[in-house]
Amino acid sequence: MADSVPKASLYYYPPSIWCAAVLLCLEEKGYSEEEIDKKVVDLSKGENYALSFLRLNPKATVPTLVAPLEKTLSAEVESRFKALTETKTIIEFLDKSRSAFSRTNTTSSAPAPALAPATIAFTTVSNSIIDLLHSDEAHPGAARWYNARDEATLAKICPSLQAFFAAKRDAIAASLAESEKGAIQASAKTKKFWEDKSTAASEFAQLFGDGEKPESELSPEAKAKREEYFNTAKLVWETNLRNVLTRLSKEMIGPHALGDQLSLADLHLGAWLARLVTLAGGDISDKGDVAIGKLEKHIGNGFALPKDFQWTPARRDDTSEVKPVVQSKLAAFWDAVRERPSWKKVYANGLH
Template sequence: MAEATHVPKASLYHYHSSVWSSVPILALEEKGYGPDEVDLKEVDLAKGENFMPSYLRLNPQGTVPTLVVPLEKTLSPEIESRYKAIQDSKAIVEFLDKSRSVQSRTHTTSSAPAPSLTPATIGFSTLSNQIIELLHSPSADPNALFYMNARSEEELRPLAEKLLPFLRGKRDTLAKLLQDSESGAVHASEKTKAFWQVKKLAVDKFIQVFEEAGKSTSELSDEARQRREEFLQSARTAWGGLREVLTTLHKEIIGPYTLGDQLSIADLHLAAWLTHIAFLVGANADEDGNTVIGRIEAHVGDGFNLPKDFSVAEARRRAGLAASNVDSTERQSKLAAFWDAIKERASWKKVYANGLH
């Protein structure tokens, strides 16, 4: 039996620049988990490590993050799995929030405060879920925006240069896994093989467009020209869809945080999501909310602007930040207020210490 002081260690599988991996890492900081309580294990997405059979056993979708939690007691010794794997950022953060409470001192080595991040009322819980669902919906997909951050031929070239090494790493691993599963060197179910095929097709589609990014339209074959046109059109649609997402966020959050003055689970998703969008439009960590949101608005284009109807002084007071030097008539959008509040938190500073991603 485990000693009373034994703290079973969980492992968080993540990738350093992954959007959704950042959500549980922010949660570890906000919840005051000790550095020795959760092992961070990097899964190199650029090398397709998330497609390896050993990782798919933990998370059949092949995504990061995954939190693997050891179970202290199993029903019988013959039951092999002595852990459970939580395979989605939303479920992981809910688990991390509940696992370290203000009262409990038995399952932790840290003495840092453990504020609850779970909304306290049904109304707040509904709003929180609505925001998280929106951020994880296809029209807000930060990874699609990452792959499709070019809406013209001029923008396509630098994007291709940046993404090709990453995509080729994934493609090579998938090709090798498919080859090895055919030769019998790797044992994989038909379902797994079909999964690898689907992933490889998706990666190949991007690679085909990016590999010809240096050519002018007239140099392309009809097929390649059509592929490029489809890519640019999808990219315009993806970035255009952001207008509604940003408008809804601005309308629905109370400000500066989703639920007003208290940080909650939805804010961790919003922090990772908004920081990724800020990164994609070329923002810097030291820029203020009005500047960053202005950059996002300009990138979305067509004169898109969020209303600046939220008082900067009030936002700062709610976030516990000094407001005495702020002009009382100064206004910003709620997303700008969110940015100003979140970037002051130790958790955000730690996760983005090496730059936005």
């Protein structure tokens, strides 16, 4: 692609669940590697709180897509850009931007299938599923942070999480210090944002810093914090995520969200489900029944999704008997997406 042609820039963090959804979209839509500049923002080092990134996205979240405005795509016009900061908006933009009707200066000859639902009814279902996956009840960050309901499990997960929140706290502290010295110019609103995020990160860093200590060694305040943590963890997994999985099972058609064809909702669902299966001890090699079985067991209290999706495998030869397969819709979904080239590329190094 010529240097004079404006390109979009994707700011992302490879282990991020919603960045994975966008990467799946890029693969499914057939974008070439040259069409979008990918810039890593290392969340583990708190780079999303740097003032330079906050100017692009004041919410400090990834993915963020900085895309040229349609009217400035011509090489003769000075390019102007807009930052898209919501995963749903980014994926919809990427879907529309590479099609038979778009003006994208594509360098790829790969097919560009439309992923948006074709009917109003399907659009309603798709939006409902996507909104559910991005709701507070389904928050994948909460699932990760509160993935311990006993002391033994807490001790296992606390080292990595303590390091993550400590790095975030320290990165914000460095920015605040530079601002106080006048080395960088930050608004009062940005400073308040930093302070609020620093407080939250410090509390988590302290909680996970004590995670390997037995309860008998904790101060009364630390004991109360741990009890509060376990109560929240039970709420997240045994109530919130249980409800979300149940609703998903009811709303999706199977094997994909809207039936046989991959659509926008599947990109969100695939990335979200990959995170939950990972937290439940699943692996990329797991087939659908195994992966969802591990997730059901992790939810606990005998939770099980209804096995209400039936399909018939292709006949291998004229003499072989073909029996229908009955499984949960999410298990069928997992089996469908794990075979796609996009899934194999995005999760080449394992689930996350």
